[in-house]
Every structure is written in C-alpha cells, then in structure tokens.
Amino acid sequence: MSETTTRGRPPQPVANTRRPAATRPRIGRARRKQYVAAYLLVAPFLLVFLAMLVAPLVFSGYLSFLQTKLIGGETFVWFDNYLRAATDPAFLGGLGRMALFLVIQVPIMLGIALFFALALDSGRARTSKALRLIFFVPYAVPAVVGTLMWGYLYGNQFGPIAQAFQALGLPSPNLLGEQNILGSMMNIVTWAFIGYNMIIMYSALRSIPSELYEAAEIDGASQWRIAWSIKIPAIRPAIMLTVIFSIIGIFQLFNEPSLLKTVAPNVIGSAFTPNFYAYNLAFVNQEINYAAAIAFALGIVIMIVSYVVQLSTQRKAKDFS
C-alpha cells in the first residue's frame, strides 16, 4: 500500500545500489566498517530498547498466559485470560464506550482542528502567531491539571456552568451524571487536543508549494475551492496521521476517567475505559495476569481498528484517483 501514499521516496534506489556486488571484497571491507560503526551507534538505543521495552513486553505477554489466585498460586492457563476478556462485559463495555467516543469525538475534534489550520494558513487572520499559541495552550496544560479544572467547571452545585444555569432560573444539567459523562469527557479531550492536531495539519499545509495556489487563482478558484481541492487532498497523509493518533489515544484514555472518578465516583466505574480497567485489575483486584491480557487485547484491538481505518481511507483515495 505504500505506493499509494506519498511516502515511496528514496528507499528503492538506495536498496538497488546495494545489490550489484561485482567488486565484493573491496567494498565488503569498507561496508563492514560502516556496518560496525552503524551498529555501534545504534547499540545504546538498541540496548535500552530491548531492556526497557521489548523485555517487559515479552514478560507481560508471558504473564498474560498465567493465572494467579490468592489461594492456589500460579498456573499456566494458555489463552484462558484472553477468552475471559472476549466475553467480559466490563471490558467489552469499555471498548464500546471508546468506539462511541471515536465515532463522535474524533470527527468533531479533527474537523475543528482542520478548520483552524486552514484559517491560520489562509493568512487572513492578522494575529496568526498569537492565535496559534492560544489554540495550542490547552495541549501544553498537563492532562491532570486540565481534567481537574474541568471537573470543577462541571460541578453540579458550585461549578460555574451550573451556577450560570441557576442564575437564569433554568435547571442545571448534571454534566457528571450518567447520561452526560461521556460527552463531558469528549469535551475535555477535544479541548486538549485541537491545538495539537491543528499544529500537525498546519505544518503540513505550510509545505504545499505556493505555485499551486497561484495556478488555481489564475484559473479563478475561490479560497474555499482551493482549500477543498488543493489543500485538504495535499495534507491527507497528515490528516491520516492525526486520525491514527486519535484512535490510539482514545482507546488508551486513562487520566480523564481516573480523575473524574473523584467527582463522579458512582458514574465512572472501574472499567469505564479499557485502560482504566487494566489498571484497576492490576492494582485493586490484584489480577495482574488478567490485566496483562486485557492490555494485550486492547493493543490488538487498537491495531485492528487503526489498520481498518487506514485501509478504508486508502481505498477511497484510490477511488478518487
């Protein structure tokens, strides 16, 4: 699929030059030196990568095949934990919630981010630098602080939103109630990540050659038309990137449920999001093995969803061309 994206740049030529090995001995020695140097340079990273990422991953993979009981100890249970996950209403419920989150929140967030990126890029906004900063600030605020702040804003009795409603003599909505909590959370995530996604899109927009715009203008295209027919298609890979990031980010949602639980303890359950569930399994329920299985299952789900999304959009891209 890489040929359909704009990514297929230098690899082929480089790979090809390596093949013809007529004068092998001489080049071989030089190459060997290069290889050694390359491996030496990569070694520190590789070591840390293996020790800190691969090894723990393998180990937790191993853990996910065990079962530890408070009474009875450890047994190897093959895929039992995964089978349990596949039928665990708590886990599936969390996944469902996140799927809903994905379908509603991501389009809104990325739509707004795209709109802002285009607005900044059009150069119409005089104070574009300041605006860029302002949009980006929420992302710079630590998620924990941001969530605590929103938790206060959402408060039923003393939160400013509720007070505004009361001042108008209207019944204040329970933003932390069962019906609204997911929407409230979507709002926090949207608020935090618009700026981040906007910057990605904006920097992609800046790399479009301006000749294209000039040509389009000469052809009599409006700004809207330019945005729709030139800019958006041109930054499609960047948009795809933000989509994939968002999918991964949302399935791994943790801070928001974990912190909002203090203000809405009975609405946000221990399995509100799959990631939060894994945490609670490991550290509250003492089911480390099942938590490891949940974590892996979640990773697999994320991979599948990301792949499906990527695949489907690429098909669309092909259809267009």
Next chain:
Amino acid sequence: MVTRRGNRRWLRRATTAGALVASAALVLSGCAAGDGGSAEAGELTQEQIDEAMTTPTTITYWNWVPGVEEQVALFEEKYPAITVNLENVGNGGPHYAKIRTAVQAGEGAADVVQMEYQYINSFIVTDSLLDLAPYGADELEDNYEGWVWNQVSRDGAVYSIPGDSGPMGNLYREDILAQAGVTEAPATWEEYAAAAEKVRATGSYISNLPSNNPGQLVGLLWQAGAKPFSYDGGEKVGVDLTSEKAKEVIAYWQDLIDRDLVSTDADFNDQWYQGLATGKYAGWVTAAWGPVYLQGYAADTSGAWRAAPLPQWGSGKAVSGNWGGSSAAVLKTTKNPIVAYEFAKFINGDESSALVAANDLFLFPTLKSVLESPDFTSQKAEFYGGQEVNAMFAEISTTVDTDFDWLPYIDYAYSSFNETLGKAIADKGDLLAGLEAWQEVLVEYGTAQGFTVNG
C-alpha cells in the same frame, strides 16, 4: 476508595495525649511465666534486644501521614544506633499496591509499614506480615480495648501494633436542629428519622449518606452487630452482607432516602465540604477523627456544632462501630525483625510518640492510658461550644462492638461497592438490590480467587 480520600486521610484522626507504655520498650524479656503460645519468645532475651538496638542498623518505614517524621525523630533520639528512612510511597491504594509489589519481588520493601486495620487480612493471606507475638507484642494486649486488639491479632498471633482509630459518633449542628425543634441529639435511630423529618422542613438534610464511602456504611453495619465479612486466616472467607441485621440497616437508610430526608452525595470532595460549611447537611455521622477534620472545612460555623454518640438500635443501648485508623506492621521480608518490631512498638505505643500523634497529627488514640488521661479527655473544643469532645469519643471507644472481621480482598470489596450498593445510593434506587449485588460480586471474586466462600 482509599485512593480517593487518601490525601486527606491523615487528617481524619483525632487527638491524643499521653501514652504510658514507655516502659514497654525496655521490658519484654520474653515470657518466663508466659503462656504456651509465646514459648519461642522465651528465646529472645533482653540482651539480644539490647544488642540489636545498639548495633548500627538502618530500617525503612512507609507512612503517608505528614508529620510522622517528628515521631521518627523521637525514636532515633532514643536509639541513636538506629537510622530510620521514612518514605511516603503513596496515599492509601498506591501505598498498599507498592507493598504488595515489593513483597512479591522479595526485595525493596520497607521493614515497617503503615497499615489500616481493614487491610491486615489482605496481607495475612499472602503471608506478608511478621507475627509479632514472639517478639513480645502479645504482652501489649492489655494496653488496648478488646475490639482494637482483635483488629490486629488472630489465633494468638499479632500482626500489627495499633496506632489510631475511629470509633463512630454523630456530629450535628445544634442551631439547625434547635430551629427544627430538636433540642437533644437523637438517642435512637428511630428518633433520628423523626428529627430528620423536622430538620428537612428547615431546608437542611440531617446528614448525608455518601454513595462512595463503604467505610462509613460498614462502620454502621458494625454498630448494628452485622458481621458482613469473615476470614479464618486460611482459605475460608465469609460474605454475609444480606444478613437480617444488615438488611435492617439498609432498609432504614432506604426509607430516609425515599423520603428525601438524607442526601446521597459523594463525600470528601469540594461540593461535600461546601455542604458541611453551608448547612446543607446539619450533621455528619462520622468517626473520632471527624471532629478535628470538620473544623478545617467549616470554620465559619464554629461553635454551632456538637458531638454525640451514634443513635442506637433500641433505647438504653450504647454500641458503636469503627471507621478508619491504622497500625504499624512489620513485613516478613525485613532483615531486622527485632529492630523493626521495637520501632513499630515505639511509634504507636510510646508515650512521647503518642503525644506527638495526638497534638500535632490529630490522630485519635487507641492506647487505653491515653484515652483515660485527663490531659487528653478534658480538652474543651471551642468549635463544639466548649464540649469535651475527646472525652466523649474516648467513652465511645469503649463501646465499639468487639468482633468485626475483614475480607482478605478488601481492595476489591471497597472498589466494587461503588458499582453496586454505592451506585444504588447515588441513584436513590433500590438499596437492597444494590446490597445483594455487592454480596454477589464479592462471593464471585472470592471463589475465583480460590477461597472457599460460605456466603
């Protein structure tokens, strides 16, 4: 749930004064005349203890209460050879999670750890706690009320040295109750319900039944004589949340909730503090650490509050339950058991240390000598209109029902509360169904963990 309130937990203990077990630090030369259970302790001579306490040693103590360093300093002053590393590894939940992890890893664990009473069984089941009886802890029994001792001991073994506690009482706004025509603190739950109705007419709730706090409700079950949890120290647990007595308690609160006489807000958050400060709640069914805690959040209402014993299930009774408090346990992984035990005993049992806990940390004591000391009991609290609140709670402390046990998986029990009974309370729904759901998940979990559950 501990995690949630953890950062404030340290405040939730009340005052203390003198402890007179100072001598105990010097005594405990085994049991020449002792009973059979401590036969091994006879091996431990005073010389051995002296030697251990004068050999340069470093031990680690995990505790999250701010101010504990003062107590540690006293210990180090007394035993210059011993160095204590005081570490705060988290409040509540994270603290216990780290202990479990370190014990499992076999290294990195502290020698002595702070341990709330309800967690002790969950460390007994993993065989993580050192039995302190052979080190002389069995001789400390008489220093405590029976119910306190039962919390830390089992079958002759002593797993932890009691520190503070939270016998339950009733704090209420005298002015609001008077305005409603209630001139005396309700003595029975029946009177409490009647008072609640009158108080509601003034716009306030007589109190709040938190939807997220199993500790309080379990304390109320404790008072009612329900024994929802049991554990035999081995593989057998009992879950009996749906006993007649428990159902009675639940039905009582169901009635108050249905009639909108109590609110069901989550507690220990900003809204709840506001509710206490503004008179939304005209009272708080709480523990002995509550009075001092409340002063910090409702300063404007100083003088209007009073303390009373819990309303009773029937006139003429005087029974209470306990909510909170903690002890000092020695982990089995320690390499210096004698020093660790002496430290635990000093921190919670020495008079000078207990005084610090009382005066600076506001922890409600468990030592009888402190609870009976006039220095402690005769303090008059302005916030409570000059009432001798300590004396009242010291008195209540002697009325706590003696036997109350915990599940060896209390973390799960408390976290699942929020999704079962707690949720029913928050939704003002069917509390009995919530109670049954809680019972069910606890039986399920226990069975899955390999316990024999006879719930």
